[in-house]
Amino acid sequence: MLIGVIVKSLFILIVMVAGLAPVITWIERKQSAVMQDRIGANRADVGGITLLGLMHPLADVFKLLSKEDVVPTGANRIMHLISPVIAAVPAVIAFAVVPFGGVYTLGGEEFSLVAANPDWGLLYIFAIGSIAMYGTVMAGWSSNNNWSLLGGLRASAQMISYEVTMGLSVVGIFMVFSTLQLQDMVVAQDDTFRVFGFLEVLFGLSVPAWLDFVRLPAWGVFYQPLGFVLFLTTIMAENKRPPFDTPEGESEIIAGYHLEYSGMRFGLFFMAEFIEVLVIAALMTTIFLGGWSVPWLTTETIIGGIAGVFGEGFATGICIILHFLSFMLKVVFMIWLQMALRWTLPRFRYDQVMDLCWKIILPLSIANVFVTGGIILLAGGTS
Amino acid sequence: MVPLDHVIGLSAVLFTIGVVGVATRRNLIVMLMSIELMLNAVNLAFIGFNRMWPGEPGAIALDGQVFVLMVIAVAAAEVAVGLGIVISMFRNRDSVDVEVVSLLRW
Amino acid sequence: MTVPAVLFYAFAALAVLSAIGMVVQVRNTVASAMSLVITMVALAGIYVLLEAHLVAVIQIMVYGGAIVVLFLFVVMLLNLRSDDFGPARQRLVRLAAAAIGVFALTWMLRLFSGLPEAPPLPEGFGGYREVGIALYTDYVLLVEVASLLLTAAIVGALILAKRKID
Numbered sequence: 001m002l003i004g005v006i007v008k009s010l011f012i013l014i015v016m017v018a019g020l021a022p023v024i025t026w027i028e029r030k031q032s033a034v035m036q037d038r039i040g041a042n043r044a045d046v047g048g049i050t051l052l053g054l055m056h057p058l059a060d061v062f063k064l065l066s067k068e069d070v071v072p073t074g075a076n077r078i079m080h081l082i083s084p085v086i087a088a089v090p091a092v093i094a095f096a097v098v099p100f101g102g103v104y105t106l107g108g109e110e111f112s113l114v115a116a117n118p119d120w121g122l123l124y125i126f127a128i129g130s131i132a133m134y135g136t137v138m139a140g141w142s143s144n145n146n147w148s149l150l151g152g153l154r155a156s157a158q159m160i161s162y163e164v165t166m167g168l169s170v171v172g173i174f175m176v177f178s179t180l181q182l183q184d185m186v187v188a189q190d191d192t193f194r195v196f197g198f199l200e201v202l203f204g205l206s207v208p209a210w211l212d213f214v215r216l217p218a219w220g221v222f223y224q225p226l227g228f229v230l231f232l233t234t235i236m237a238e239n240k241r242p243p244f245d246t247p248e249g250e251s252e253i254i255a256g257y258h259l260e261y262s263g264m265r266f267g268l269f270f271m272a273e274f275i276e277v278l279v280i281a282a283l284m285t286t287i288f289l290g291g292w293s294v295p296w297l298t299t300e301t302i303i304g305g306i307a308g309v310f311g312e313g314f315a316t317g318i319c320i321i322l323h324f325l326s327f328m329l330k331v332v333f334m335i336w337l338q339m340a341l342r343w344t345l346p347r348f349r350y351d352q353v354m355d356l357c358w359k360i361i362l363p364l365s366i367a368n369v370f371v372t373g374g375i376i377l378l379a380g381g382t383s
Numbered sequence: 384m385v386p387l388d389h390v391i392g393l394s395a396v397l398f399t400i401g402v403v404g405v406a407t408r409r410n411l412i413v414m415l416m417s418i419e420l421m422l423n424a425v426n427l428a429f430i431g432f433n434r435m436w437p438g439e440p441g442a443i444a445l446d447g448q449v450f451v452l453m454v455i456a457v458a459a460a461e462v463a464v465g466l467g468i469v470i471s472m473f474r475n476r477d478s479v480d481v482e483v484v485s486l487l488r489w
Numbered sequence: 490m491t492v493p494a495v496l497f498y499a500f501a502a503l504a505v506l507s508a509i510g511m512v513v514q515v516r517n518t519v520a521s522a523m524s525l526v527i528t529m530v531a532l533a534g535i536y537v538l539l540e541a542h543l544v545a546v547i548q549i550m551v552y553g554g555a556i557v558v559l560f561l562f563v564v565m566l567l568n569l570r571s572d573d574f575g576p577a578r579q580r581l582v583r584l585a586a587a588a589i590g591v592f593a594l595t596w597m598l599r600l601f602s603g604l605p606e607a608p609p610l611p612e613g614f615g616g617y618r619e620v621g622i623a624l625y626t627d628y629v630l631l632v633e634v635a636s637l638l639l640t641a642a643i644v645g646a647l648i649l650a651k652r653k654i655d
Contacts, residue, residue: 076517119616123546130554134526137561141519149565156562160555180617385497390539393501397508397528399589404512407582412518412560412569413511416525419556420508423532426548434539437614445623448544448615449631452624455551456635460642462556466563467649473567 008115012095016282017275022057024274024335029053031339064267072144072260079142084261084268087135090128091275097121098282099183101292101323102190102299104316113292113320114183122180125283126167129238133159135272136240136247136257143260151256154350155240155247161357162237162244168365169230172372173287176223186291190298191218217295220288226368228288230361235283237353239276241338243345246353281334289330292323299323390431397424411472411479415465422458426451497538504531518569522560529553540615 030053033040042053071080101113118124133156140152177185192215221228237244248256258269285291294302302319348356397420404417433447469479476483504527511524529552536545624632 076519079519079523118542120542120546123543123550123617127546127549127554130550130558131530133554133558134523137558137565138519138523141561141565149568153562153565156558156565160558163550163554385494385538389497389501390535393504393535396505396593399593400505400508400512403582403585403589406585408512410518410569412564413521416511416521416557416560419525419552420511420528423529423552426544427532427535430536430539430541430544433541437540443614443619443623445614445620448541448620449623449628451541451544452547452620453631453635455547456639459551459556460638462559463642463646464649466559467646469563470567470650479567479569 004111005115012115016095016278017092020278021271021274024277025057025060026054027335028339029056031336032343035343064264067263069263074144076142079138083135083139083142084265086138087132088268088272090132091272091279094125094128094279095282097124097182098286099186099291100327101320103187104320112183117181117183120180121182122170126163129163140257145260148257148259151247155257158247158353159238161354162234165357165361165365166231166234166238168369169227169234170287172224172227172368173220175372175376182286186286186293189218189220189290190293192216192296193218217290219290226364230365230368232284234361235280236338239280241277242342243347244353245347246350277335277338280338281331284334285327285330292327294322294326387431387435391428394424394428409480409482411469411481415462419458419462422454426454493538497535500531500534504528518564519561522557522564526553526557542615543617543620
């Protein structure tokens with residue numbers, strides 16, 4: 001069992017962090033270019049092969065590694081050194097509870113493609129978000145610079161506020177699926193539900209049987225559309241993603257909390273931001289978009305359909321590949337959505353950010369909890 | 384599982400470190416942090432005792448953990464109000480040294 | 490020495506060392522706060538070893554993620570740099586440390602007295618379901634009173650920290 005955990009952790013580190021995060025920097029450059037009707041960065045090449053700009057992440061790494069490492073005078077040296085690490089590590093370890101594949105039985109024993117599935121999986125994400133705050137705050141304080149201090153102050157207030165609303169937005173999903181374990185949530189979303197069932201539940205009308213074939217996949221976004229919007233907003237604000245990047249406001253306080261960082265330490269902050277984009281995408285996919293499940297095709301259907309022709313082991317392998325592909329497609333869609341939101345909306349003013357949290361999102365999420373509770377009570381158990 | 388005495392010993396050590404912190408530091412913010420440390424030591428004692436007497440299957444006794452949640456809530460409230468007091472004190476005296484607000488001392 | 494026992498002693502040593510670090514850090518208040526965070530997280534690890542999973546996660550989220558950040562926020566807002574030990578306090582320090590050290594030592598001498606072994610756990614002990622059921626059936630009055638207390642604290646903190654309006 002320990003070998004399994006080590007293999008899955010290595011997989012996460014190599015494929016997700018080291019493999020996908022540089023690709024996300026390329027996606028950001030290319031997508032912003034396409035959205036703004038220009039070509040984007042495509043000049044970096046290796047021996048004449050440009051690969052449409054995919055060499056730029058590699059060029060970024062070399063550039064950042066070769067820069068001079070500056071620690072400002074009067075700055076607290078130890079804190080200045082470890083802040084990027086404290087900012088980057090929580091982003092990476094948040095992947096420990098994200099399921100990449102389902103629960104399969106192979107040769108009589110069950111294995112589940114998630115690195116850790118504790119009873120309180122979703123709360124782990126919030127705890128990690130709380131720890132990630134310290135990298136930013138310490139970076140702002142230890143740089144001995146007024147702009148960094150302002151950035152650190154804004155970051156701490158913003159991240160604390162949005163953590164509260166982040167927790168409240170998923171209470172609805174928690175009530176619908178009755179579990180905090182992310183793998184169980186995705187297994188529950190691996191199903192379809194009747195669209196017109198709500199007529200029966202809420203109004204007591206009886207639905208004719210021929211309408212039963214209209215089914216939607218039992219994804220979180222269909223059960224909790226308001227929760228989807230609220231959680232997307234709050235988790236983007238929690239990770240200081242534009243349009244909520246006031247701590248790093250490039251036109252107001254130069255670069256905010258990572259002003260005095262250069263070279264690979266800035267690279268670590270930079271990489272932490274893009275790994276957080278990936279974490280946001282993976283979490284939204286897992287909770288709201290059905291995780292690794294293929295819409296309308298449950299696991300039993302896939303394995304049953306192929307096993308009849310090719311045999312059990314091969315069917316499970318194909319199923320694993322299909323599920324992983326489905327997961328990656330949804331993650332890429334969420335990354336595209338975040339990039340589109342970033343390059344469309346202007347940055348909020350700081351008091352607008354705080355207003356949005358406490359005056360709009362908090363009442364809406366509490367109302368969401370009440371409405372969800374009411375519907376579940378009417379349906380008599382989980383619908 | 385560690386014997387209960389070690390858990391309570393750790394709680395006692397942390398509590399005494401907290402008391403030393405409150406008694407010797409002059410910075411009001413560090414005094415508040417030492418009070419938080421004392422509250423944490425008490426939480427550890429609650430959780431340790433709850434582990435030793437968890438009740439029967441069917442009648443689980445979780446009193447210690449419920450108490451700990453209440454202590455955490457009270458600590459949060461106390462820190463908020465205490466830091467509000469620190470901010471007003473700073474606005475009046477321009478320092479968070481407790482030796483400065485000593486008008487009522489004997 | 491089973492793995493949980495080794496982990497417990499490791500977390501305990503980390504908690505005590507960072508608590509001492511918090512108290513003796515004189516020049517830098519932010520470093521004191523960071524040491525307090527390390528103590529909180531180490532204690533959360535010990536809670537997991539003592540099968541109190543929900544309380545451990547709440548400890549990290551509330552204590553480590555909100556209360557200490559509030560301390561840091563005030564330190565940064567008031568831009569505090571350092572403080573001193575006054576000379577008159579040194580003797581008190583030594584007296585206090587000695588008295589309390591004796592107390593801790595006599596307590597720790599009981600470590601070899603032995604208590605019954607830990608009883609087996611009922612199913613679901615310390616998980617969020619059981620704690621939730623206990624909170625909302627047996628202790629619902631405590632929850633309501635705690636919510637009133639937190640509301641009072643919010644209003645009080647707002648009023649204390651507001652700028653004067655003239």
